[in-house]
Amino acid sequence: MFKKNLAHLRAYDPGPSPDEIKKAYGLDHLVKLDANENVYGSSPEVARAIAQAALLPELYPDCQDSALRQDLAKRLNINENQLLFGLGLDEIIVLVSRAFLAPGDSIVMAWPTFYEYYCHAQIEGAQTRKIPCNREGRHDLQGMLDVIDQTTRVVWICNPNNPTGTYVTGRELYAFVKRVPGDVLIVLDEAYIDFVVAEDFPRSLEWINDQENVLVLRTFSKSYGLASFRIGYAIGRRRVIEEIEKVRPPFNNPRLSQIAAFAALQDQAFKEACVRKNREVLDMTYAFLDRKEIPYFPSQANFIFVKTGHAKAVQEICKRNGYLIQAFEDGVRITIGKMNDMKGLLPVLEQAMNETLSEPSL
Incomplete structure (x- = not known):
């Protein structure tokens, strides 16, 4: 009755x-630091634009x-x-998977990375080759190259x-x-590019004119x-965009989402202030973790991965104390919140790690 390839999803x-x-x-108070959202909200221009629209x-939208296309292209x-x-x-990950993958095809991706790459390959009946990140938490590019073969249709790089x-x-x-x-x-997922300081x-974007097979996501x-407005975009050669357009539902971006994105683009100062505050709080976080000798991966995003071990137990203790964070196999991902x-x-977090230190690994 159902697709057999959905069985393990x-x-x-x-x-x-x-x-x-x-x-x-x-709890009287709960701090949400589990979804990499912008803790400073959006530009006031967004609310004004929506109120006036x-x-x-x-x-239909x-x-x-x-308007958004013209402004962003410029x-x-x-x-x-x-x-x-x-x-x-x-949705763009869905569309790429639908346009390029079929049963018998394969994708290559790092692990851990964004789960949706794997999910939608599975839905389309394609195989997934997960290459573990190295000890520094970085993509093993050589390992990814080694598993590309004649069945490979998409390589995902979350960067x-x-x-x-x-x-x-x-x-x-x-x-x-x-x-x-x-x-x-080659899909370069750059969702967090604005937080990068490296x-x-x-x-x-300078590669797209020379490399027809590169698609950049933002x-x-x-x-x-x-x-909450759900709007992202892909940038690529026209030939690639045309193929993906064939599977894009019409009118997929609501009118108010387009208005919100256009207004946000006009207020670059707000975005830059968010990025600056994120980096200031991240530096404070580094200092604390270094002082306490808690291991972590240096981050170029608005979150940090802390290598806690016993991640589910650490997550639960933090939740009981009013903080939502995200657990993974060997650590927790924490959105960089406001300073306080x-x-x-x-x-x-330190207390949670100390409490779970003597517990057996899950």
């Missing part, structure tokens, strides 16, 4: 809502995202027909990587791109604080 589980957690744990609920110095918009990057926060340098990635066969799509981070959900919130969380 799990549906996305958002867990209880913050209000449900507060009620269950008897006519609702027009009876009309602009299918081409015209800012990125690309042609308008090199852009594709989706309901966040999640900076979610959940580790680490990155691939421009030199490393360009050498990798040059060695990948030209008929394999001077050797790839300038991937989003308004993170630095612009528009996660992080100063409250970090001692709780």
Whole structure:
């Protein structure tokens, strides 16, 4: 009755809502640091633009995202027909998988990285080759190259990587791109690029005119604080964009989402202030973790991966104390919150690690 390749998939589980957690744990206050959201919100220009916009609920939205497309293309110095918009990057990952993958194909990705790459390959009946990140939490590019073969259709590079926060340098990635066969799509997921401070981070948009098989993904959900509006975009050669457009649902970006994204683009000062505050709090977090000798991966994003061990138990203790963080196999990912919130969380994290130190690994 159902696709057999769905048997081993799990549906996305958002867990209880913050209000449900507060009620269950008897909490007056809960700090949400588990989803890499912008803790500073969005530009005031977004609220003003939406308040002033006519609702027009009876009309379909602009299918081409015209005003946003024109503005963004100008800012990125690309042609308008090199852009594709989706309901966040999640939908674009769906569209890439639908356009390029079929049963018998394969994808290559790091692990751990963003789960949706694997999920939608599975849905399309393609195999997934997961190459473990190295000890520094970085992509093993040589290992990824080694498993590419005639079945490979897509290679996913999350840069900076979610959940580790680490990155691939421009030199490393360009050498990798040059060695990948030209008929394999290389998707560079740069959802967190605005938080990057590394001077050797790839300038991937400069490669698109020379590399037809490179597709770059970016989003308004993170630095612009528009996660609830669900709007992301892909940048690539027109030939690649055309293929993905064939599987894109019409009118997929609601009108108010387009208005919100356009307004956010006009207020670059707000975005830059968010990025600056994120880095200040991240530096404070580094200092605490270094002082307490708690291991972590240096981050180029708005989150940090702390190597706790007993991650589920650490997550649960933090939750009981009013802090939501995300557990992974060998550590926890923590969104970089506001200064006072992080100063409250970090001692709780230390306490949680001490409490679970003597527990057997799960």
